[in-house]
Amino acid sequence: MKKIILITLITLLFNVVSNAQSFVKHNVQAGESIEDISKLYLVTPFDIYALNPDAKRGISQGTTLVIPITKIDKNGPVGDVKELIGFKTIKVGRKETLYNISKEYDIPIDDIKKHNSFLYSETLKKGDKLKLPRYKTIVSEVTLTNTLKTYTVQPKEGKWRVAYKFGLTIPQLEALNPTMSEVLQPGDQLIVPNISNVEETQVDDRYNYYTVLKSEGFMALNRKFGVTQQELEALNPGLAESGLKLGMILKIPSNSKLDYTVEDVANTNLSKSIKNYGTKKLALMLPFRLNRIDIDSVAEAKSAIKNDGYLSLSLDFHSGVLLALDSAKQLGISSHLKVYDTRNQISEVSKILNSDDFSDYDAVIGPLMAPNFERVASQLKSNHTPVVSPFTIPEHLYDNVFQTIPTEEMLEKAIVNYVKSDSVRKNIIIIADEKHRSKSNRLKAEFPGAKQLFSKKDKDGKDLYYLVLDDLKRAFRPGQNLVFIETKNSGFISNATSMLNGLNGQKVSEDQIQVYDIVLFTTNKSSAFDDEANVSNIHLSNLKFHYPSPNKSFDASIPNSFVSKYKSIYNVEPSKYATRGFDLTMDILLRLASNDDLYKASSSDIETEYVENKFRYAKKLFGGFYNEAVYVVKYDDLTIVEAKL
Incomplete structure (x- = not known):
């Protein structure tokens, strides 16, 4: 909620x-x-x-x-106005181009073509004679x-x-x-x-403000806030003419009910909305780098799978994609998949793009690495072919791009909203190093009553990445304390979590029953938290460590057809990359089957969830689509589970 x-x-x-x-x-x-x-x-x-x-x-x-x-x-005269007064004839020299001539004579290329119409159908050649227009400039007084x-x-x-x-x-x-x-x-x-x-329109603190939801009418607003259409139109000039629109901000009386809550978008089961049974054409671009392997040597192939990270990831992801195609087939969704080995090289990606026509593909999944993805997305945007980024944040969110990994800003917003959703007042402490001071300040803005603690520094101002226990204890109160830790330094995490674990459950004083109940949070779980040599998973589990994540781990105790089928085929449980391949491809196929194309099937009111991943797309103004669905997960008895209020 x-x-x-x-x-x-x-x-x-x-x-x-x-x-x-x-x-x-x-x-x-x-x-x-x-x-x-x-x-x-x-x-x-x-x-x-x-x-x-x-x-x-x-x-x-x-x-x-x-x-x-x-x-x-x-309609008014603005800037300089040009008046044609004659022409100058020139002869095109060796290696001269329209661009060069345009720059030399300060004449737009379109103007040159307009007076030399043969250039619309022919290329410029040495010896061609061109009529170049001559203008008189009239300067307008309006600037x-x-x-x-x-x-x-x-x-x-x-x-x-x-x-x-x-x-x-x-x-x-x-x-x-x-x-x-x-x-x-x-x-x-x-x-x-x-x-x-x-x-400038000023906010009047004597009123409240409300954002109109999808398909919301005056009657719904009257039921929600007790405000009539006439009252709303009186408070919001222009509303009578424009009517209610999605996202419109309305000024409403200050005594209106403002504790109205909205459920998170309900998960949509697209398998019940299949109407487009045409064959779905997909392309998959992965860095197998098979050119580096002697496929006739079993030993070398096994060694490459074990030691080559790109190959291992690609094979796992591909295996999940194949199971998604098979599962979709059981629902009546037919598909055609073409797999490309990008070799993780721009040159190979260019070769692929030049050798195939992707204009009739329903979606292209990949490439995995950002520079290669950028090359594909930029070239295919001209024919509006959807390009889906499985693991990385694209360099540019073109209008044909689907970014499936939430940004750091979305992760931060998700964990902040999670903490805010519990109305019980808590004592909040924010621990950060100097590099994360701005993030600490953002959290302070969200939780004005929070206390900020920063790691100690030496006499030269260098961060030492540790706290003093007494400073930490002074920030705590009896009862529940929520602690944010913002750093990418594993030593600092170890220092802080060790002290927090020692304080957790400790009596406030010997003559009192009250104890410190500590819950640990972070806005972005970096790899530093996974440094088992420094950071204790037992401490993280004891502190019920919460963090936002693009995915969750599947619950092995709950039967799952994908996991069962994967184990029966490959004799191992699926990796997170295999599961990602299945979830992402299944989502694409079901969206394509539920509407005319991927764009129409990706409105913000559709949220889908599969084995470990969920997808809810929003569209950027003048750009593509980005996934804003985020899990909040936590450590629970040394396992990671979804945190639910």
């Missing part, structure tokens, strides 16, 4: 602001510069660079830019102003307050600021629409 603390989207109420929330995409043409494009859309280069920071390093033909729709009247500006986050401002102030939805604010932290800090710099102070 999660409490709605309001506010993710808003509809703009004033025309001047509403223009600022719209964007268009522009595909760069040969010879175009940022200055050319800014004039085309009546924006400034600053506006384009603000939304496309990578463009500062240069743009090329085919680059996609996000452009804000200007607030300036497009452009930036439609975007930099804004400094104020104290107590979170994402929703900034978005509300500037007439944006939270996804739009995130699109303008792709590197923005999940929790804003005072002083953070954000890109926002360039509106005047009087145009």
